[in-house]
Amino acid sequence: MGRLEAFVASGGASTVPYTYEGRLQVYENKICRYPGHFAQFKAFKDLGLFEEEPIEVVPGAVRISPRQFYHALIGPQLEVERVIDVCVMRATGVGAKDGRDLRFTVELVDRYDPATGFTGMERLTGWHAAIMAEFIARGEIPPGVHRLEQAVTATRFLDKARQRGFQIAVWSPRDENDDDLRYTLYFRGENEQNWKVLAKDLEQRHYSWETSAMPDGAYYLRVVASDAVANPAGEGLTGERISDRFEVDNTPPSVVGLRARPGNPEARVEFQAVDSYSAIARAEYSLNASEWTLVMPEDRLSDSPQEKYAILLKGLAPGEHTVAIRIFDQFENSTSAKVTFVVETARPR
Incomplete structure (x- = not known):
């Protein structure tokens, strides 16, 4: 990704601070952009280009909205034949549970998909909006105003994401010495003998991937944890676990x-x-x-x-x-x- 700058934004926070008031001490939502992005857009804002109230441009003759003027200027500059993008998200939780200090990080990376033409941003925003619209259309979310984080359960939402080709694996390791661990994730088909590497040298305790490259069928995952990075050469230990059976079906009827x-x-x-x-x-x-x-x-x-x-x-x-x-x-x-x-x-x- 290279060097980025981050700044606090309210969009991702929305109603979350109110939902978790009294349960979270600190909640921050930051947006990452390439260096210079924030200063440039702050200059646009300071000039008043984001204001909606029309102003008089030609005395007694022409009044326009600065925001509409800004959109008319910048819109054509953003129109390109094809956007090849990458979107990265990281959520970090820090706290204590059962007397132990914990830090949990979830990372998500999505990219432009040449097979479908969907950009990473479309997949991470438009697809999720479509999922919520489907819940509403089916009556699973009743009429009225709801907080997004309370409208449906995370499990229900992830089920819908998996139906669009996303799969997420999460594991909870335990090391008696609290050593740093690294993980290798394998997969194999139900009737296959050999494990294939899906991802290696993982520091986080989760992994998400798109299953569109996997043929329809039943699969198993195997995660191997190693504390070799925290011990002298040759003295590292490993532990492993095999997942329950899960299915992949990307082919329409x-x-x-x-x-x-x-x-x-x-x-x-x-x-x-x-x-x-x-x-x-x-x-x-x-x-x-x-x-x-x-x-x-x-x-x-x-x-x-x-x-x-x-x-x-x-x-x-x-x-x-x-x-x-x-x-x-x-x-x-x-x-x-x-x-x-x-x-x-x-x-x-």
Whole structure:
């Protein structure tokens, strides 16, 4: 990353100080930028370029908002064909537990993804906003104003992050001598014999990575801790632990055999949902861009990688109709398809 400067900002703090008042002695949120960033933007602020109240530029004729003027000037300077960025976050907690002084650090690094075109900033902001929007849309967050850190549990949020290809491993080592430890993290597939190195020389007790490069399937992690850095050469000890089984599924399901059988004034739409690894979680349809409607499989249970569906649409007006289908697997991978058909005008008898 090179040399950076840091300054306190309120955005990341938001309501957290109020939520943890009386429990935290110090809470700081700092933003890191390259040297000179803060001084330059402070100069813009001191000039009044961030003010929204219009000012008179041409007496008796032209009034403009300094902020709009600033945006009009700087906006084109920020437009580039492709942004290749890196985003780094570090959260450090210092305190005591069970009579012991503790310091816990979590670091996160994300980069531009050439496969999808998403920037690191989009993945760390837009994706999280989309997760919260999904919670709201599903009614998991009730109407009203909520503090972000209390709206959903961290576990629930991380589950959604994993569905987007993120995986996080956390371990809690214990060394009787309080030696500094270094960690090596390995992985292997369920039916594989050899462990492969995922990361090494880790100082922190956690690791996050994107699973899009891992084929669908079940995996195990193995973490090996070593105190060699705190002891004479050859006298270091190691300890290890193997994780519970976890699954990776990045492949969306497929809509197979989608067809419509129009009648008058109804139609029957049939299709199959097929997933290569996990069970189908749900299917929905939309008639002529109307709201999505849940449809149950023929056996009434969504518990298999392959499910059959049939939708009976009644009371259709004569003319062309389009039915959109979207399906989800247990990891929230999704795909969609559509079929168009025509309902003929009823002939008089």
